[in-house]
Amino acid sequence: MPGEQRPGRDLKRFVLPEIGQLLETGDPWEPCQLLDPLGRPVGPATVYFKDLIAADCSPLTPRSYGMDLLRWWRYLWAFGIEWDRATREDARDFTLWMKLADKPVRVHWRHRGKDLSEIPPQSRAGRPMPGTPNPVTGKPTVGMKYAPSTRAHFETVLRSFYDFHLERNTGSLLVNPFPLVRNRRSARANAHHNPEKEHRKQRTGLYRPTVPKRIPRRIPDDKYSEVFAGLRSHRDRALLAFWVATGARAEELLTSKQGDAIVGQQTIGVIRKGTREYQELPATPDAFVWLRLYQEDAGKKGVPRGRIQPLWWTLRRPWRPLEYDAARMMFNRANELLGANWTLHDLRHTATFLMLDDPNMPPAYVQHILGHKHLATLDIYNRPTRDDVIAAGLAHHARQQQQRDSPPPAVPSPAYNPDSLSVLFGGPLT
Known part of the structure; x- marks a missing residue:
């Protein structure tokens, strides 16, 4: 039935297999190749990379896009799904897995062949826990989950990849498994925009996460x-x-x-x-x-x-x-x-x-x-940086504390006005 999980798919215990690879060839005509577990090039990805190069993109773009395609193909290979038979449920499940599951742990070459329990944890003494702010810089450390920016990039790449092959009528592909937001499927973005107002940012992909704005940080x-x-x-x-x-x-x-x-x-x-x-x-x-x-x-x-x-x-x-x-x-x-x-x-x-x-x-x-x-x-x-905000806040609290600790100003004692006495007694006092 549509909308149901395919049989035998347990996303809670699913581990993305490290099969296939993205090979950097060094050839400007074909800088990257997506290879299957047998070392054969993946045809749809090869054509897509060639189109990216012809579109005058950066030489680093095929590699960046290729990492997302490799992640998606590993998911398809794990469950035996053909790339042009992937459904919206497949895209939804993998997007959900990227959101909730831990990232695959890449074992260092020094620890290969050892029991995972023997590997020292990342949170050993002197290092903060993953995802927590660094005590020196205040920047969050790399977390155990996929970052929203990584998931947003993945969704954009896969949606554009399937749009490209839909236009070419490749294989048996009928629909894009990574659709647009429901109210955007039949209209372009900002179709009724008032030119006197700024463009409103809209989410384009249905499974695209909200990416928080990054605050640039300077090194003191x-x-x-x-x-x-x-x-x-x-x-x-x-x-x-x-x-x-x-x-x-x-x-x-x-x-x-x-x-x-x-x-x-x-x-x-x-x-x-x-x-x-x-x-x-x-x-x-x-x-x-x-x-x-x-x-x-x-x-x-x-x-x-x-x-x-x-x-x-x-x-x-x-x-x-x-x-x-x-x-x-x-x-x-x-x-x-x-x-x-x-x-x-x-x-x-x-x-x-x-x-x-x-x-x-x-x-x-x-x-x-x-x-x-x-x-x-x-x-x-x-915009004020984290250090500027904290410094200004601490200075504010220090001023408030100083006002509370300082004694109140002395009230001047009442005294007679000499001019008033002169008027009262009819002349200066001797």
Whole structure:
């Protein structure tokens, strides 16, 4: 019957099997391949990836979308469901599983082959429980459940994937198992919108969760100094200094070539993430000092030199251009010394706050440096941060306590007015 669970499906005890894989080929014509458990490419995903590349999307988009498709295909493989025979009930059940079930635990290679009870828990001494705020940064740690943003991304990807194949009339696909909201299926969004009013945000997918707005966080100056002191090499110090000085995204700075760092103009060139355009960004003298120290050490070790060579390299042989994952792990090691959980993107937020705090820095220039399309994107930085709110609240309570503890002002004692006495007695008193 429609609406009933398929027989033999116990979602409460279901564990997503780690079968199949998303293979990164390094080929620009086909950067990713979704492989089934036998190592064969999944045809519908291959065609979809090709369409994404032709639509001039970011090179990172096929991998991001491919992770969601791999998660969905693992669910289909586990229950023997053909991708073009999936129903709305299948989409509903898996969306419900992602909402309520724990994420699959990826066992570290050091613990493979051991009993799960022998693996130390994530909440061992010195680390907060999953999903709780970090005591240093106040940011929540990674939880045991799928985040709303992850579930929203999954729903968007799968709905667009099935819409693509519905337009192509692929296989025996008749309906999209990830439908729109009921009042949106026969009309476009904001069909009767009043142009004098702002557009109202509408939920498009029926199974799309509500994603809370993220508040950007900056790294305080004292904590930034502690993180900087925990770095191990001149390369890492130069990277951190450039991230905070330029506001570039982490992966954007890693695209710089050695000829892009122009010391005389105090700029460094990067490739923008979305537009793939080249842009020069201003930096601080300190960043170029650390860069020079790093290049001196790298030249002595035999790192390839040349204007068209990558600017950032690994610290050990064989020499390879530094990738995002390695840079992220470098920053995480410095974080662990403080027990913090800041991310590389928080460095971009910190740079934005520093520029906006300067009254002589026009917001339009900040928008251009950050590479934002609209100036309204900076509105999120006008909201008070967690630290500012807490500091203002504590100061308020301190003022109230000071008023309660201070003695009341002395009431002046009544006295005679000399002028009144002169009028009363007809002259000055002697």
